[in-house]
Amino acid sequence: MLKAVSLSVSFAAEPLFTDVDLTLGPGDRVGLVGPNGAGKSTLLRVLTGRLTPDTGHVTLSPGTTIGYFAQQIPDPEQTVGDYLAGGLGEVHRVAARMRTLEHALATAPGPQVLDEYGRVQERWTDLRGWEAGNRLAEVRQRLDVAHLADDTPLWRISGGEQARLTLARVLLATPETGEQILILDEPTNHLDADGIDWLGRWLAAFPGGLLVVSHDRAFLDRTVTRVVELDGIHTAPQRYEGGYTAYRAEKTRRWQALLLDYEAQQKDLRRWEDDIARTRQHALGVETTMRKGLGTDQLRRYAKKVAKKAKARERRLRRQMESARWIAQPQTRPPLTLAFPDTEAVGLSAHGISVRTLLRDLDLEVAGGDRVRITGPNGSGKTTLLRVLAGQLAPDAGEVTGGPASLLPQTHDTLRTRTTVLEHFRAHVPVYADDAEALLDAHLFGPETWDAPLATLSAGELRRLLLAIMVNSTARVLLLDEPTNYLDFDALDVVEEALRAYHGTLIVVTHDAYFARAIGLDREVAL
Incomplete structure (x- = not known):
């Protein structure tokens, strides 16, 4: 299980996000969404230990590991085969040692080599090493990197192929257990429809916890059951139940409710301000009468009472505006404007x-x-x-x-x-x-x-x-x-x-x- 408590990060003294709490355990499916620049990738770096937060901490339960896909370009000097095989971890190392020992047995057999070969072969069996080749072949085929020769250096392949290779390596390195956490940043960007469909089915069967950043709305609907939004307006995250469709519907409902509450509050504010102004005006009229010497002791007492009432109402309004229940004017991000030229259509x-x-x-x-x-x-x-x-x-x-x-x-x-x-x-x-x-x-x-x-x-x-x-x-x-x-x-x-x-x-x-x-x-x- 991964548990993040009160995470905050600021850049140039401006808070990017604050008070982020997140728990990811077996079977959890969380989508992280928000506008570009709101801090999604930064939060992923904090969760994976690549960046230290200003406040808060991240803890992992014993035995929990994280698989992280961030579309980072791997070492360009590596070959396709070595890079993918590295995702198999110990299985790859054990298999490589077995091949070395098999060569030694064929050229210079001896009791020490034979003993080590027996121990290595036993470990390979414990790791179910015979399944590794099948897993590697399936992932390469499904993510459309099977056509790349093992000896091809990574610098020779396209950015899209590098991204798919990186995703393949992350999935290969992921134990299919409930203790594993997968954090994926835009995993569908370079996949075709078949690849996206296969990834969705793979994730559905994955028993561990999943946190995914994606712009693919259908993919989010299919894979997540909760949405956390860094919206670029509030520094604290906004939380929603369901997939993408449910998130957008609930976000719209909350926005409309907020506007109605704000409009009702502003109507009350105008009523209170008008009431205070009338009370002030009435008190001023009484004071004017008093200054002209036309007032009685009873009128003086009444004037003080009216003035006191106006000040009390002002204090009540000020307390209301300073309270946590006061609704600030709803904020939106600067709108992007886009209009393609309205020209005559040509073929x-x-x-x-x-x-x-x-x-x-x-x-x-x-x-x-x-x-x-x-x-x-x-x-x-x-x-x-x-x-x-x-x-x-x-x-x-x-x-x-x-x-x-x-x-x-x-x-x-x-x-x-x-x-x-x-x-x-x-x-x-x-x-x-x-x-x-x-x-x-x-x-x-x-x-x-x-x-x-x-x-x-x-x-x-x-x-x-x-x-x-x-x-x-x-x-x-x-x-x-x-x-x-x-x-x-x-x-x-x-x-x-x-x-x-x-x-x-x-x-x-x-x-x-x-x-x-x-x-x-x-x-x-x-x-």
């Missing part, structure tokens, strides 16, 4: 497209205003097709006509540079610096971010920057490759609303069923 045609072994003689006709979803397993050529349609990759054969098209890529591998936010934006949107700054500000990139290198931005911030470039481009066809990756729920709502209102042509690769329905993708092309 796109691809004829005889071939790219290496991925695409063979592919034809695609997309009429102006069509909303097309490209589907297929990882490695089927979805991303390659979008790059060809965008003019970023020349096909080995065939041609593309129509457009122009703008591509939102799936990954940000090429953006981790020292180029600043403003420089990158102006390189793709040719406007004056003042205009660029105004446009960036509208997409929640304030002055403090304009000179920030792209390499320092989070994945969610890079996603918003690419969307800002896309909506300010002259493209007539939008190509979106897993557009929901790295976006928080508030940003997803805005993107979905903007795409619903967009009258142009959409060609989208997405594993997010919620998103596909929300933006009306009504035609499917399977690769």
Whole structure:
């Protein structure tokens, strides 16, 4: 069991979160949600011992271990085979020793070698080592890394493949017992539909505790029974029962109830203020009469009584406003604005497209205003097709006509540079610096971010920057490759609303069923 008590973390003297209490035990299924920058990844680092909190502590019951997936790039010099085998832990080490001893027995047998081989083989049996190969093969197949040769260095494979390898290693290293805790940060980002389905079934059978950060709403509905939100407004976490759908419904209900309570309170406040003002005015009138010498002793006593009553009411109102029951004005985060250009819809045609072994003689006709979803397993050529349609990759054969098209890529591998936010934006949107700054500000990139290198931005911030470039481009066809990756729920709502209102042509690769329905993708092309 993992138990976190009163965790608090601040950056630059500003609290990121405070008083976080969390218990994860066998069978617990918790989703951690919140906007980008609210502290989700920081909290995961605290829970896994990678960051010391300002206050509070995390304890693990004896025998409890943590498996942590954070999409961190592994050592690029390792090979695929060695990296995955490392996830098997002692089983891998014992099997490697057995192979060494078997070679020794074949070349220079002796009683000492034979004795050690017997002990190692017994340990391999205790660990049920014969199951390790089957587990390794299944995880590689299900997470779509089986095609990678064992001797391939990690620096030669894509960021998506590295992420899937890392997830595979975490699952391989996870004992399927109730003492294990799994903490997963966006595990579905680079999985296809089959991979997500398999991961959901694997987690359903996992007896330990699970804490998962995910933007995939269907996945959260399927895998979690509680939601903890770091909302970027309250420093303390907000808690909800159920999956994603229940969380959003309850959050909406709480917000509406809060607004009604606040409006009722403000109505009472205005009534109290009016009552105090009338009492003050009445007391002032009596005092004026007294100053003119027109009052009696009885009137003086009455004037004091009225003035005392006004002050008492002021004190009561002040105490009420300072009490814990007083409702502060409900706060919301600065809204993201997004509106794609309302241009005439144009089509796109691809004829005889071939790219290496991925695409063979592919034809695609997309009429102006069509909303097309490209589907297929990882490695089927979805991303390659979008790059060809965008003019970023020349096909080995065939041609593309129509457009122009703008591509939102799936990954940000090429953006981790020292180029600043403003420089990158102006390189793709040719406007004056003042205009660029105004446009960036509208997409929640304030002055403090304009000179920030792209390499320092989070994945969610890079996603918003690419969307800002896309909506300010002259493209007539939008190509979106897993557009929901790295976006928080508030940003997803805005993107979905903007795409619903967009009258142009959409060609989208997405594993997010919620998103596909929300933006009306009504035609499917399977690769």
